[in-house]
Amino acid sequence: MHIIIGIIIMAISVAIVIKSEWMLNNFGSIEFFEHYLGSSGGTRLGYKLIGMLFFFIGLLIMTNMIGDFMQWMLSPLLKYSQPR
16 A cells, blocks of 8 residues: 555655646745745745655655654654663
């Protein structure tokens, strides 16, 4: 089941990256992206970055590596919460 969910998330993220102009026209610009990523194309770049992040998450879900990745990502915080 995780393979199907991963593929669906990856397909949606590819659509977000390809259709960033459509998303800008329908949802408008995001001031955070405009301020930190550029003056006129920051929102498009922000939509593409969000799409690539979702693609990576979908790939992790599809390969069933999301648990190991989250454990690695949070290991600096989790090592202090483990009893000795």
